[in-house]
Amino acid sequence: MQFRIHHRTHYRYAGAASESxxxxRLRPMTNARxxxxxxxxxSDPSCNLHAYTDYFGNHVQTFSLVHRHTELVLDSYAEVETHAAPPPEVALELSVSEARQLYRAEPLRFFEFLNPSPAIQFSAAVNKLANRFFRPGNDIGPSILALNHWIYTNLRYVTGSTRIDTTVDEVxxxxxxxxxDFAQAMIAVLRSAEIPARYLVGYIETDAQRDAGQTEAAAKTPSKRRPLIGAAESHAWVEVCLPGGHWWALDPTNDCVAGERHVQVAAGRDYHDCTPTRGVFKGTHTERLTAAVDMRRLSD
Structure with a gap:
């Protein structure tokens, strides 16, 4: 599938900021999917952009404004083509015990994605779920899918029910x-079970966005698929490293394997590593911050 994506971020300040x-992190990645x-x-006001690749392989753009301004608007425009990238069946059929042996052979490669991180901590509740879903003799693929389904069926998607610093235990x-929250809860359980997992952020073509780009007749045709839901600004999901090195993306919010309607922008240990915009400014405070994404399918 091919998509055109417009992501607008608008900062309005209470007064004039003297410097920002x-x-x-708004540039989508190129990878197997x-x-x-x-x-x-x-940007408005306009400025010079500088770019680098961070520790986790994300494309980062930076800039500074050294003159007074009362608002800042960022417009990110992207065109992306997505592909199907199914995981190797042999990796899914290995037992949890066999997979752990392979992970332990490469401790430095998976260190960040096996240990707690600033927003993802282990606890008794997390460990209990890890022991429940990842018994040594179980096949790793079905076990991961079972956890993905459990997160979906046991947590309700409620906008505004959590803060950015809500812990996994609270969720x-x-x-x-x-x-x-769905993504970070699933990652906590996976890491507690000694399975490397990372946090992804990007965009998802929700059913509302898909229908907006359809003809009237097509929009009235009922779909047999479960509707996809996600945030209007960006979406978060999970990637699990299977034995052999294939990163398998799953979306616990929608109880599915992340597919061609998902567009990845950044990856990291948790949301701290993947924040779309982050900055500092002098002279005032943010009165209002708004973000909106328009994602249009160009072709199947």
């Missing part, structure tokens, strides 16, 4: 959250 420095065809980032206790 911003770090932006997708190809970036084009991307550009525009498991109140049994509700948003895509960030």
């Amino acid at each position: 420095f911003m770090e932006v 997708q190809t970036l065809l084009s991307h550009r980032l525009e 498991l206790t109140q049994k509700k959250g948003v895509c960030q």
Whole structure:
């Protein structure tokens, strides 16, 4: 599938900011599941952009504004083609015990994705789920899918029910959250079970977005697939490293394997490593921050 994506971020300040420095992760990746065809980032006020690749392989753009301004608008425009990339069946059929032996042979490669991180901590509740789903003799593929399904069926998707700093334990206790919470809860259980997992952020073509680009007749045709849901600004899901090195993407918010309607922008240990925009400024405070994404399918 091919998509055109417009992501707008708008900062409005209470007064005039005298200086701003911003770090932006808005450029989609090129990998086995997708190809970036084009991307550009525009800012108002305009400025010079600098780019680098961070520790986790994410494309980062930075800039500074050294004159007074009362608002800042960032427009990211991208065209991406997504591909099907099924995991190797042999990797899914290995037992959890066999997979752990292979992971332990490469401790440095998986260190960041096997240990707790700032937003993902282990606990008694997390360890209990890890022991429940990942018994040594179980096949690893079906076990991962079972956990993905459990997160979906036991947590309710409720916008505004959590904060950006809500812990995994709080999410498991109140049994509700948003895509960030679903992803981080699943990652916590996987890492507790000694299975490397990382946090992905990007875009998802929800059914509302898909229908907006259809003809009237096509939009009225009922779909037999479960509707895909996600945040209007960005979406979060999970990637698990299978034995052999294949990263398998799963979306616990939608109880599915992440497919051609998912577009990846950044990866990391948790949301701290993948924040779309992050910065500092002098002279005032943010009065309002809004973000919106328009994702249009160009072809199947």
